[in-house]
Amino acid sequence: MTRGFYIGRFQPFHNGHLNVVQRIAEDVDELVLGIGSADDSHSVRNPFTAGERIMMITKSLVDTDLVTYAVPIEDLERNSVWVSHVESMSPDFDVAYSNNPLVIQLFREAGIEVRQSPMFNRDVLEGSEIRDRMVDDGDWESLVPPAVVEVVDEIDGLERMRMISDTDTNGI
Ligand SMILES: Nc1ncnc2c1ncn2[C@@H]1O[C@H](COP(=O)(O)OP(=O)(O)OP(=O)(O)O)[C@@H](O)[C@H]1O
Ligand SMILES: NC(=O)c1ccc[n+]([C@@H]2O[C@H](COP(=O)(O)O)[C@@H](O)[C@H]2O)c1
DSSP states (O other): OOEEEEEEOOTTOOHHHHHHHHHHTTTOSEEEEEESSTTOOSSSSOOSOHHHHHHHHHHHTTTSSSEEEEEEOOOOSOGGGHHHHHHHHSOOOSEEEOOOHHHHHHHHHTTOEEEOOOOSSTTTOOHHHHHHHHHTTOSOGGGSOHHHHHHHHHTTHHHHHHHHHHHHHHTO
């Protein structure tokens, strides 16, 4: 039995992340999704809470043939102890998945195998691009799983993002 660990901020969980999970499912029996920067929300880069991201991920993966766990991981001031922090919060895992250079470095220094995945449609499947479209009334719905659209609707997420964006722009 192999268990993987895939870390991201998932702001929001999009079709690029879904493709990565589907690819990882070919390698492992179980997957922990680490919800990074779990302590941040209501900001331009991190509009959604950890709980809201858990809803997006859990509902999006309900039909995936993989046992998954979503685990919130708060940020720390000290990179040197971040891997221990992750391990203290997560079910044990055998291999980590990330394309983030700092994450790769920290896991490798701790002796944990890291696998990178190819980027899918990165010109549009990128959190910042999708968040911009959500604020600007562009087409974002086609870039995320349908369950994410439902969650954003349930929490009135677009209204929140526009408020945050206005506040940020006006410096209030
Ligand atoms: N389109 C994609 N294809 C494959 N991997 C992706 C894609 N988008 C993001 N990833 C990877 O998923 C992990 C988590 O990414 P993250 O949650 O930061 O999303 P992001 O799209 O890069 O968002 P942001 O623009 O907010 O940083 C990272 O390792 C990232 O490289
Ligand atoms: N010191 C730390 O708290 C630390 C170190 C490395 C990565 N992280 C987090 O891991 C996540 C990595 O995800 P992304 O690949 O989506 O950036 C982010 O939430 C990032 O803040 C935190």
